[in-house]
Amino acid sequence: MSTPEWNVMLATCPSRTSLARIANKWTAMIVIALSERRLRFGELREMVGGISGKVLTETLRDLERDGLVARQAYAEIPPRVEYELTDLGRTLSAPLGALGRWAEEHYEQVERARDAYDTR
Amino acid sequence: MSTPEWNVMLATCPSRTSLARIANKWTAMIVIALSERRLRFGELREMVGGISGKVLTETLRDLERDGLVARQAYAEIPPRVEYELTDLGRTLSAPLGALGRWAEEHYEQVERARDAYDTR
DNA sequence: CTGCATCCTTAATGATACTG
DNA sequence: CAGTATCATTAAGGATGCAG
Numbered sequence: 001m002s003t004p005e006w007n008v009m010l011a012t013c014p015s016r017t018s019l020a021r022i023a024n025k026w027t028a029m030i031v032i033a034l035s036e037r038r039l040r041f042g043e044l045r046e047m048v049g050g051i052s053g054k055v056l057t058e059t060l061r062d063l064e065r066d067g068l069v070a071r072q073a074y075a076e077i078p079p080r081v082e083y084e085l086t087d088l089g090r091t092l093s094a095p096l097g098a099l100g101r102w103a104e105e106h107y108e109q110v111e112r113a114r115d116a117y118d119t120r
Numbered sequence: 121m122s123t124p125e126w127n128v129m130l131a132t133c134p135s136r137t138s139l140a141r142i143a144n145k146w147t148a149m150i151v152i153a154l155s156e157r158r159l160r161f162g163e164l165r166e167m168v169g170g171i172s173g174k175v176l177t178e179t180l181r182d183l184e185r186d187g188l189v190a191r192q193a194y195a196e197i198p199p200r201v202e203y204e205l206t207d208l209g210r211t212l213s214a215p216l217g218a219l220g221r222w223a224e225e226h227y228e229q230v231e232r233a234r235d236a237y238d239t240r
Numbered sequence: 241c242t243g244c245a246t247c248c249t250t251a252a253t254g255a256t257a258c259t260g
Numbered sequence: 261c262a263g264t265a266t267c268a269t270t271a272a273g274g275a276t277g278c279a280g
Contacts, residue, residue, distance in 0.1 A: 006223070023219055027143075032128075
């Protein structure tokens with residue numbers, strides 16, 4: 001009765017595709033941004049610094065396909081499209097938020113390690 | 121006296137380089153593998169399914185440079201090289217382990233979402 | 241405004257052969 | 261065994277123009 005046992009360490013395990021999607025900087029930043037509130041496409045592009053429209057669109061499509069993000073388009077002119085995390089997507093807010101904070105809180109330590117390594 | 125405030129959402133923030141390193145599937149799998157115990161290069165290559173020797177070497181170098189992994193080479197023939205997480209690297213075991221488990225535990229839900237999306 | 245299509249450039253990964 | 265070096269391939273990303 002137990003469901004199949006997935007193992008991301010196995011190259012052929014389908015769950016690997018899911019790890020590849022979430023262990024990704026763009027995914028992390030988009031989920032972090034959407035964790036606060038639903039956002040329009042343009043807002044998202046502003047918040048996720050350095051992302052191009054193309055990459056944002058593609059990543060959002062992938063996240064929508066995986067059921068992590070819900071897209072709502074309003075029939076207005078000019079168009080307005082809003083994105084928000086689904087229930088499933090919200091279960092990623094904590095783990096990915098933790099990654100973002102780790103990068104910020106430990107960056108100085110990382111920088112020192114890099115300097116030490118490069119000095120050799 | 122507060123340290124500079126890093127923000128990974130800003131394209132120009134140096135901490136972004138750190139996020140890019142840890143929000144990565146190879147990094148995640150290597151850290152997960154090394155969370156259990158120190159491993160030889162060959163053991164690591166076996167555990168991280170599908171990784172090539174080249175990519176494993178490069179990723180380990182990057183992790184070593186960032187102070188997340190320590191490398192110890194023994195002057196033996198044939199050579200033996202062991203890798204282990206540093207104290208800093210161990211602080212990533214929980215967050216990256218959580219990502220790996222998320223991928224495994226939620227994969228079926230993701231798969232259903234993909235099927236539904238592709239059916240439209 | 242959103243986002244698709246196209247073309248182009250760059251980065252990531254793979255395959256193979258070779259060395260201490 | 262654990263790399264390094266090289267070459268070939270593939271994937272990711274950026275720029276631009278256009279459409280609804």
